[in-house]
Amino acid sequence: MEPFEVHILGCGSALPTTRHNASSQVIRIGNKQFMIDCGEGTQLQLRRGHVHFSFINHIFISHLHGDHCFGLIGLISTFGLLGRTAPLHIYADQMLEKLMKPQLEFYCKGMNYPIFFHSIDAARHTVIFEDNTITVETLPQKHRIPCCGFLFKEKPKKRHLIGDAANYYNIPAYMRASIKDGADFVTAEGETIPNSKLTKDADPSRSYAYCSDTLPCPENNMLIKGVDLLYHEATFAESEKGRAATTFHSTARQAATIAKDADAKRLVIGHFSSRYDDCEMLINEAREIFPNSINAEEGMVISI
Amino acid sequence: MEPFEVHILGCGSALPTTRHNASSQVIRIGNKQFMIDCGEGTQLQLRRGHVHFSFINHIFISHLHGDHCFGLIGLISTFGLLGRTAPLHIYADQMLEKLMKPQLEFYCKGMNYPIFFHSIDAARHTVIFEDNTITVETLPQKHRIPCCGFLFKEKPKKRHLIGDAANYYNIPAYMRASIKDGADFVTAEGETIPNSKLTKDADPSRSYAYCSDTLPCPENNMLIKGVDLLYHEATFAESEKGRAATTFHSTARQAATIAKDADAKRLVIGHFSSRYDDCEMLINEAREIFPNSINAEEGMVISI
Numbered sequence: 001m002e003p004f005e006v007h008i009l010g011c012g013s014a015l016p017t018t019r020h021n022a023s024s025q026v027i028r029i030g031n032k033q034f035m036i037d038c039g040e041g042t043q044l045q046l047r048r049g050h051v052h053f054s055f056i057n058h059i060f061i062s063h064l065h066g067d068h069c070f071g072l073i074g075l076i077s078t079f080g081l082l083g084r085t086a087p088l089h090i091y092a093d094q095m096l097e098k099l100m101k102p103q104l105e106f107y108c109k110g111m112n113y114p115i116f117f118h119s120i121d122a123a124r125h126t127v128i129f130e131d132n133t134i135t136v137e138t139l140p141q142k143h144r145i146p147c148c149g150f151l152f153k154e155k156p157k158k159r160h161l162i163g164d165a166a167n168y169y170n171i172p173a174y175m176r177a178s179i180k181d182g183a184d185f186v187t188a189e190g191e192t193i194p195n196s197k198l199t200k201d202a203d204p205s206r207s208y209a210y211c212s213d214t215l216p217c218p219e220n221n222m223l224i225k226g227v228d229l230l231y232h233e234a235t236f237a238e239s240e241k242g243r244a245a246t247t248f249h250s251t252a253r254q255a256a257t258i259a260k261d262a263d264a265k266r267l268v269i270g271h272f273s274s275r276y277d278d279c280e281m282l283i284n285e286a287r288e289i290f291p292n293s294i295n296a297e298e299g300m301v302i303s304i
Numbered sequence: 305m306e307p308f309e310v311h312i313l314g315c316g317s318a319l320p321t322t323r324h325n326a327s328s329q330v331i332r333i334g335n336k337q338f339m340i341d342c343g344e345g346t347q348l349q350l351r352r353g354h355v356h357f358s359f360i361n362h363i364f365i366s367h368l369h370g371d372h373c374f375g376l377i378g379l380i381s382t383f384g385l386l387g388r389t390a391p392l393h394i395y396a397d398q399m400l401e402k403l404m405k406p407q408l409e410f411y412c413k414g415m416n417y418p419i420f421f422h423s424i425d426a427a428r429h430t431v432i433f434e435d436n437t438i439t440v441e442t443l444p445q446k447h448r449i450p451c452c453g454f455l456f457k458e459k460p461k462k463r464h465l466i467g468d469a470a471n472y473y474n475i476p477a478y479m480r481a482s483i484k485d486g487a488d489f490v491t492a493e494g495e496t497i498p499n500s501k502l503t504k505d506a507d508p509s510r511s512y513a514y515c516s517d518t519l520p521c522p523e524n525n526m527l528i529k530g531v532d533l534l535y536h537e538a539t540f541a542e543s544e545k546g547r548a549a550t551t552f553h554s555t556a557r558q559a560a561t562i563a564k565d566a567d568a569k570r571l572v573i574g575h576f577s578s579r580y581d582d583c584e585m586l587i588n589e590a591r592e593i594f595p596n597s598i599n600a601e602e603g604m605v606i607s608i
Contacts, residue, residue: 040378074344
């Protein structure tokens with residue numbers, strides 16, 4: 001199967017620490033790379049992680065708190081210095097373009113690539129990106145400002161043509177695509193060979209959900225039902241549940257409860273508060289509810 | 305003597321590398337801290353260097369290229385999150401405030417401290433900051449956009465009162481300040497004791513010059529004459545002299561020539577191009593001209 005990987009560039013929260021970087025991830029699906037969030041220092045994390053800058057064409061910003069977007073202007077400038085020509089698409093609350101306008105006018109003069117801002121209505125669940133193999137949907141979140149998560153889903157894939165059967169029935173090349181789509185084959189003698197004799201099941205269509213920053217949103221559980229990997233913020237431990245509620249964040253236990261109730265296959269928690277020198281306590285709390293959980297870490301690459 | 309230290313937070317140039325951070329320094333003089341430049345990631349470097357955020361009240365920005373100022377908005381936000389109440393003064397080209405205006409309006413809502421922008425005319429040599437013990441002057445630089453260096457100078461200090469002499473002549477407390485300023489003392493018997501018998505020389509007034517980014521500016525040599533420490537950009541080696549000229553940067557050799565001709569006591573070079581994995585070659589070139597030279601490094605604290 002083609003790679004479907006989540007590369008964690010930063011999983012800290014608002015206050016800087018020497019343990020974590022601000023939020024950012026690169027999602028690699030096949031030969032495509034997408035970025036989610038872009039906190040300060042993201043371009044340095046890309047360098048550290050040996051990520052090719054030029055393959056990033058789409059950046060999804062969950063919300064406008066600085067730890068999720070202050071790295072954008074630096075990244076945009078560096079793209080320019082590196083001679084980028086490919087368009088860059090940024091999906092974010094419409095306010096982002098306004099906030100960045102004077103900087104973009106000043107710093108992007110003479111750059112050889114265009115930037116397209118795509119406005120997200122964080123309150124609505126909708127498909128905001130689609131190409132031949134994947135879709136990206138928003139997941140409305142509950143935070144102090146408009147905020148959404150993102151659900152990456154592979155589209156249904158073609159069935160595998162069985163090589164021996166294709167040779168035996170001498171299936172011409174031009175018919176193979178439709179057979180992979182499920183068509184039967186009619187031989188020159190008029191015999192109908194059912195598709196089930198010619199093909200094997202397609203690879204499963206994988207999915208990844210990113211939920212940060214937010215109070216628990218069980219109303220999204222249907223949208224992320226059975227997701228292969230769920231990244232959920234767990235800013236606080238259960239002992240700080242009250243603080244989590246007033247700041248519109250989740251505890252590790254709440255993140256795990258979402259993973260469990262949504263039948264996620266795996267959970268990775270992140271967006272750790274700067275108060276935790278060590279996030280062991282957080283993952284222990286999560287695993288009590290949902291054992292297949294791990295802590296995010298800078299540089300971690302999770303294969304789906 | 306009170307400390308006079310230069311703490312290097314970043315000494316790389318425009319493109320991010322894993323070896324260097326973007327430009328920023330903290331200058332500590334006595335119990336005061338000043339920041340020069342604030343590239344992306346500066347707040348993280350402050351954390352790494354255990355620098356107290358709350359003691360930084362004055363930030364001097366040499367010019368508006370991103371590697372010298374993209375860290376400001378993150379730092380300003382973090383100051384807010386940390387509950388800062390002290391005013392923050394930013395000295396920069398007047399365009400900076402315009403570039404940051406929408407962000408400041410959006411992110412500083414509800415913060416408990418005011419930000420004052422002080423406009424710098426980079427083309428003029430002038431005193432832009434003064435308090436009871438130091439002055440900060442601009443050093444006009446030659447770069448692709450308006451740019452200035454900064455000269456930090458301690459004001460002349462008071463002479464040291466000799467304890468034994470003060471006791472012997474029974475000098476009253478209220479007269480000590482004027483004697484430290486150079487006054488003679490007249491005893492109750494009418495005898496005039498010359499100041500030279502009562503005091504020792506004052507500590508020297510130290511100075512620090514920061515020159516980045518720029519072509520060599522020998523016309524500033526008179527301004528920085530005899531400076532205790534000169535930080536000078538050395539983006540390139542001599543083999544890239546042509547590139548240095550077209551991009552309005554200096555070579556290590558040119559930096560050292562400025563240090564030599566200005567009778568600087570020590571030189572530290574920085575703002576290294578991302579092309580150099582190792583800056584040994586740069587410092588070797590500098591030392592051929594000016595032996596008392598070192599390479600800047602992240603985390604380095606240079607005592608003056």
